[in-house]
Amino acid sequence: MTWTIISIILISLLKILVTCLPTGPVEWLIRKFETHSKLGDENITLSIDGRRLEGEDKTKVINDFNEAIFLKKHYIFPGTEELYLNPENSDSPIVIETKRGNKDVKLFVYRYKDRVDVVKQFKKKLVAYSLMSESLQKYSIRKI
Structure with a gap:
């Protein structure tokens, strides 16, 4: 008992x-x-067209990325990875290289007029999702 x-x-x-x-x-x-995780300012390399962003520009892009609104996640079918990494109708991406724990993570940010597409690459996995960020979209039009 x-x-x-x-x-x-x-x-x-x-x-x-x-x-x-x-x-x-x-x-x-x-x-x-979480799919769209926040980025810190340390241990991050930002580049556009092979040109590194530093200082104020880097901070602005990181803040805009962190404040972006998650829209939806895209399913990547096996064999179509290259279509997400090199889309046909996009400007050159903002490439963000960072570290999450022990993993190296590479984010490709493709800017369009109505949305921002992000392709997250770590190890051999790809995750694609869309964001809404007017400031990030306008940044690409003004600065590049």
Whole structure:
């Protein structure tokens, strides 16, 4: 009888702990699986047409990227990866090279008049999604 009560109490405590996680672990789990993750200013290399961006321009592009609104994720069918990495009707991309934990991540940001497409490449995986950012779209038209 005692073991039954102790096991019920332990299972109840475990259930409460799992269903009501503190904010810290919940935010960590969300950050781990989010598609459009925020970029920091450190350990990032930005380039357009092979020309590196530094200083104010770099900070502005990073802030605009972080403030962009996620629209949708695109499914990449096997064999069509090259179409996402080199789209036909786009300007030259902003290439962002950064590190996420132990992984090197390369982001290709393609700007259009109505949206911004991002192709995230890490290891041998590609993830493509669209963003809405007027300032990032206007930046490409003004600066390049």
